Amino acid sequence: MRIATRSVSRATASSLVAVAALALLGVQAGTATAATTATCTTANTKLTVTEVSRPVNHLLLKATNTGTQTCYAYYAPVLRAGADAQAPVAWVEDSKPQAVVTLKPGQSAYAGIGTYSPDGEGGGTEKTLGVFFTDRDAGGTGKESTLNLPNGGTYFNSAAAVTYWQDNAADALTW
Missing domain, CATH: 2.60.40 (Immunoglobulin-like)
Incomplete structure (x- = not known):
C-alpha cells in the first residue's frame, strides 16, 4: 500500500510542476497565449x-x-x-x-x-x-x-x- 501511495504522490507532484511551468510560459488550460x-x-x-x-x-x-x-x-x-x-x-x-x-x-x-x-x-x-x-x-x-x-x-x-x-x-x- 505504501508503494502505491508514493507513485500517486510522485505523479501528482510531477503534474503540479508541469502546470506551474506551463503557467510561467503563458500556457493556460491547454491553450497558448497570443504572440506579443x-x-x-x-x-x-x-x-x-x-x-x-x-x-x-x-x-x-x-x-x-x-x-x-x-x-x-x-x-x-x-x-x-x-x-x-x-x-x-x-x-x-x-x-x-x-x-x-x-x-x-x-x-x-x-x-x-x-x-x-x-x-x-x-x-x-x-x-x-x-x-x-x-x-x-x-x-x-x-x-x-x-x-x-x-x-x-x-x-x-x-x-x-x-x-x-x-x-x-x-x-x-x-x-
Whole structure:
C-alpha cells in the first residue's frame, strides 16, 4: 500500500510542476497565449531616409514601429541603391549589436548608410533606395519599400555599406 501511495504522490507532484511551468510560459488550460512580438516588416513600420551633416557621405535610415505589437529589427536592412542595382549594399559586420533591436509600438531603430568612399569604384547618383527587412534567419521578409533619396538623388559607389539596426541614431552613425 505504501508503494502505491508514493507513485500517486510522485505523479501528482510531477503534474503540479508541469502546470506551474506551463503557467510561467503563458500556457493556460491547454491553450497558448497570443504572440506579443513579430518581425519588423514594411507592413508594420514606417521608413524614412535623411541626409546627415556628420559623418560626411552618410544617410540615416529610420524604421518606426507603427504596429500594435512589439517587433524585432533583425540583422541589417537589405538595401537596393537605385532601381537598376545589381547587388545589395554591403553590411558593416563590425556594427552588429549584442542583441536584436526590439521596437515597442512607436519606437524606432536606425541604420547608418555610408554612400561612398574615395577608394570605392564606379558609382552614380541614385534617386531611390529600396529597403527590405530580414527575419531571424537573415532571409527577406517580403515586400520592398522604395524611398526617395534626399536632394533628388545621392551618389553611391562600390564602397557603400549599411550598419546593422541600432537602437539609437548616434550608434548607427558611428560606423
